[in-house]
Amino acid sequence: MKKKSLQDRFIGTIIPIMVLIVWFLSTQNNAVQSYVVPSPKEFAIVFFDFIFGNMQASPYSGKMLENLLISTLRVGKGFYVAGVTGMILGFLTGRVPLLRKMCDPMIQALRAVPGIGYLPLGMVWFGVGEENTLFLISLAAFFPVYLNTQEGASRVPEIYIRAGKMLGAKKMILFFTVIFPAAFSHVIVGLRLALGVSWAYLVLGEMTGVTKGIGAIMMDGRMLGHVDIVLACMVVIAITGKFCDWILVKLCRTFGRGLMEDSSNEG
Template sequence: MKRRRIRFDTVGLILPALVLLLWFAVTAWGGMPEYKLPSPQKLLYVLADFATGRLGITPYSGTLWGHLFHSLRRVAGGFALAAACGLALGFLSGRIPLARRLVDPLIHLVRTIPGIGWLPVAIVWFGIGEGNTLFLIALASFFPIYLNTVHGTSQVPEVTLRAGQMLGAKGFTLFRTVVLPAAFPDVAVGLRLGLGVAWAYLVLGEVTGVTEGLGAVMTDGRMLGHVDIVLATMIVIACVGKLTDWLLLAACRAVCPQMRRGRDVP
């Protein structure tokens, strides 16, 4: 039995390293004031204090994990709602032409509205708080999940469907054994895109009066002039967002083992 080697592409470190060097040079010798762009060393201290609370250099000392918990809960809730609706409608529209003719025009019409345009309406409908944030996350995540599911489901070759029917697969059995495995790579792409959008819209939802969450910290830090904590929060969101993407990809590979390693990871 062959063991899969986990290969790490070091080429991906080149650009981050160059950005870090440029950042260090600009803050050390370029005359960039710290209140506009703190140095990498300062930001590292802020991150450590944000997580541990041992340095006491910002008002947000030791508050990272509580804010992260609330943000993760909101992302998970909004993404789960978007996935449930997007997958259900996507599979129906992908396999039933009448459903696609009914649903597609409205969805393509609504998805052209920018997310920020929904913000005042969401505040009126759900007020300031959890409902508003969950609505924005779910709405934005829904579209890539739906579109990729429709594409993958509708592109299943007819010869594959006929082969399954010849082997006795009908109805839900045909969907589970033929349609779903064939469409799943596209479905996985949609889920990953939707999760990325969920993290982006988390910040939009949390800047509207929510008191706990990473987006709330970013808003508060901006108002108080703490650019360092704003950048630290952005780094946390990027890292946690990437981690959740890895976890989702691992789950997709568990569901669909034929997704080949190395070709489906950007």
């Protein structure tokens, strides 16, 4: 993989710098009231206090790490359930036409319902709290994994399948040495989309009754009029989500290289 040059990295900072400049100018001389958007200085104080907790700048002083760990664990659980079920069903429906005809119409219909539409149903089934949050994350993250895996599995060239069979690969060996490696790029796309969706629906779930988590703090901050802490939580989610995506890409690329090497050795 080609590393980013210094020029590429600089270009990536242009828009954030422009946003900071506009933010700074718009909050000078009370052009925008602090209860609507805090100034960069006020935000920085609250943000660092949210992380380190030595300034008592808000009621959430030093509470970031504990709540972020709780939220990350929820995302991990929901993402795991969505990833496993999405890949299994995606490969099955992608390779077995009969299963695709049976399952795909129903799954596509369920996908058309907005995720927030499942919130009342989840509250009836699981109550308000942890289980409902995991339900929303798993359901929303399932669809991108399923669709991309199905697309990748259905597009494996038939010549690859015939070549694998000629070399003696059958059933599960054929799947792990031919089908899965050929579809893996699509699977990665589905997993990355699902991870982003997981963080989005984490906030929705945590805003509906859990006592701890980044989303719960966002809801509490909104109700108490702390726009600064809402923005701080948004920044924390953005940074953590980007970091999780980076880890996922690194793991998938490492696994993908090993997968291709194993497939070559089998051949």
